[in-house]
Amino acid sequence: MPIAPEHLALIYTGPFDAYLYGRASRDPKKKGRSVGSQLSEGRGLCTEQGWPIKREFRDIDRSASRYAKRGREEFEEMIAGIEAGECRILVAWEASRYYRDLDVYIRLRNVCAANGVLLCYNGTVYDLSKRADRKATAQDALQAEDEAEGIRERNLRTARLNAAAGIPQGKLLWGYARRYDPDTGELAEQYVHPKQGPVVRDIFERVAAGQSEYSIVRHLRTKGERLPGQRWEQHHLKNMLNNIGYKGRRSHHGQDVGKSSWPAIVDDELFDAVQQILNDPERRVRKMWAAVHLQSGIAECGHCEMFPQLRIINSRGIPSYQCPEAFDVSMAEEKMDAYVEEAVVTYLESKAAAAAFASSDDQKRTAAARLRAQQLQSQLDEARVLAGKFSATGRPLLSVVSLAALEESLTPQIEEARRDAETFNVPPVLRGLIGQPDVNAVWQEMTIEQRRAVLRAVVNIRLMKARAPGVRRIEPGRIQLTFYGEEGFVSGGRRAEVPPQRAAEPQG
Ligand SMILES: [Zn+2]
Numbered sequence: 042m043p044i045a046p047e048h049l050a051l052i053y054t055g056p057f058d059a060y061l062y063g064r065a066s067r068d069p070k071k072k073g074r075s076v077g078s079q080l081s082e083g084r085g086l087c088t089e090q091g092w093p094i095k096r097e098f099r100d101i102d103r104s105a106s107r108y109a110k111r112g113r114e115e116f117e118e119m120i121a122g123i124e125a126g127e128c129r130i131l132v133a134w135e136a137s138r139y140y141r142d143l144d145v146y147i148r149l150r151n152v153c154a155a156n157g158v159l160l161c162y163n164g165t166v167y168d169l170s171k172r173a174d175r176k177a178t179a180q181d182a183l184q185a186e187d188e189a190e191g192i193r194e195r196n197l198r199t200a201r202l203n204a205a206a207g208i209p210q211g212k213l214l215w216g217y218a219r220r221y222d223p224d225t226g227e228l229a230e231q232y233v234h235p236k237q238g239p240v241v242r243d244i245f246e247r248v249a250a251g252q253s254e255y256s257i258v259r260h261l262r263t264k265g266e267r268l269p270g271q272r273w274e275q276h277h278l279k280n281m282l283n284n285i286g287y288k289g290r291r292s293h294h295g296q297d298v299g300k301s302s303w304p305a306i307v308d309d310e311l312f313d314a315v316q317q318i319l320n321d322p323e324r325r326v327r328k329m330w331a332a333v334h335l336q337s338g339i340a341e342c343g344h345c346e347m348f349p350q351l352r353i354i355n356s357r358g359i360p361s362y363q364c365p366e367a368f369d370v371s372m373a374e375e376k377m378d379a380y381v382e383e384a385v386v387t388y389l390e391s392k393a394a395a396a397a398f399a400s401s402d403d404q405k406r407t408a409a410a411r412l413r414a415q416q417l418q419s420q421l422d423e424a425r426v427l428a429g430k431f432s433a434t435g436r437p438l439l440s441v442v443s444l445a446a447l448e449e450s451l452t453p454q455i456e457e458a459r460r461d462a463e464t465f466n467v468p469p470v471l472r473g474l475i476g477q478p479d480v481n482a483v484w485q486e487m488t489i490e491q492r493r494a495v496l497r498a499v500v501n502i503r504l505m506k507a508r509a510p511g512v513r514r515i516e517p518g519r520i521q522l523t524f525y526g527e528e529g530f531v532s533g534g535r536r537a538e539v540p541p542q543r544a545a546e547p548q549g
């Protein structure tokens with residue numbers, strides 16, 4: 042008969058060298074005790090009864106179920122220790138901690154019986170060499186297995202539902218982590234990785250703020266590796282920036298096939314802003330160049346045909362902007378930067394700038410288009426859900442034929458609304474700058490690339506010849522600035538098709 046621990050010494054002779062065994066399965070509902078608390082309760086029992094603890098085994102995140110895919114190294118070590126005669130009693134807390142299926146139970150029973158080791162769980166000591174004790178533990182084992190089977194069936198049902206509802210398939214997106222069911226090995230959840238998720242969001246924000254991929258990669262490398270032993274490369278960003286998985290959508294063969302089961306890391310607005318920047322043809326030729334000068338490739342010569350963009354030269358030890366075609370205009374970099382920066386900051390703080398952007402009908406139009414796209418998309422999503430649900434009589438709430446017709450009519454409308462939404466022409470880099478009281482403070486915090494993005498968005502710069510040679514100060518009209526909202530302003534630069542002059546050498 043099983044006996045209470047306190048009666049052990051009356052029946053058996055000691056010493057009762059003990060093995061402690063604690064194990065946890067990944068248990069989202071936290072129904073089982075943690076390994077730590079199992080072991081400490083076991084230690085308490087051993088101390089109380091005067092059983093010396095020989096070893097403790099922690100079997101974390103491994104399931105004893107026969108469906109588990111992971112190994113059970115600690116369990117194997119424990120078996121080996123028992124066979125080596127290292128303990129007299131094995132203490133654990135719950136039956137299911139020992140065995141979730143009969144094979145494991147039988148193995149444990151045989152090894153304990155063969156080596157004269159007692160088994161203690163649920164406050165009871167069993168001698169497995171005795172028939173009654175074998176029967177009692179076998180019943181517990183059966184019950185534990187039955188529970189495991191129940192869990193497995195529930196999980197299989199969930200997995201099937203998840204598949205229908207768009208649980209992630211295939212390769213894990215960087216920025217997310219997955220939780221697997223410990224018993225079935227099925228994917229239970231894909232969640233935002235606590236360390237990688239914020240990095241993903243930061244990358245999108247930096248691109249939206251006008252930083253080049255090159256400088257972002259450089260920044261990421263200073264912060265650490267992408268994965269251990271793997272440094273950040275530009276292609277990592279490329280694959281990341283246009284992946285709709287990050288805004289919580291699933292794609293199949295390059296098509297958006299609905300809402301994902303995992304949470305978004307970036308919202309639609311940020312994602313769309315980044316797409317707009319990536320699809321900007323000017324960026325494609327630009328991004329390989331690390332910007333080191335504020336105005337090279339931006340400010341133009343005001344005299345030459347086609348207004349060539351100025352480049353940096355070294356003029357008697359002084360870095361200067363110069364016309365690369367006729368060498369007819371030139372000005373010291375520091376001087377020209379100071380002038381332009383002050384003018385741009387003044388403009389950004391002005392009511393004129395606020396009015397220029399606020400009066401833009403584009404903004405309202407694109408906001409409306411974005412809303413329209415979202416509404417159409419959710420209509421389609423709802424229809425897809427309905428098509429997967431069934432009435433009491435077993436008929437789908439929406440027939441496959443109706444769904445197909447709806448998809449055919451909605452998809453082009455959604456695409457059109459998305460295209461309209463992309464014409465939004467206030468670059469994200471200007472948010473928080475237009476009409477703000479202390480633009481200068483923000484400006485000082487910005488990187489040179491962000492500043493260049495602002496210049497591109499709000500001002501056309503032309504450098505004119507000095508009226509007389511050797512004039513030191515900046516005469517009126519020497520630097521002509523045309524701001525956004527003023528007559529003659531050209532958005533986006535007119536020379537987008539021409540690669541930048543070799544003003545800045547790529548670094549690194
Ligand atoms: Zn020129």
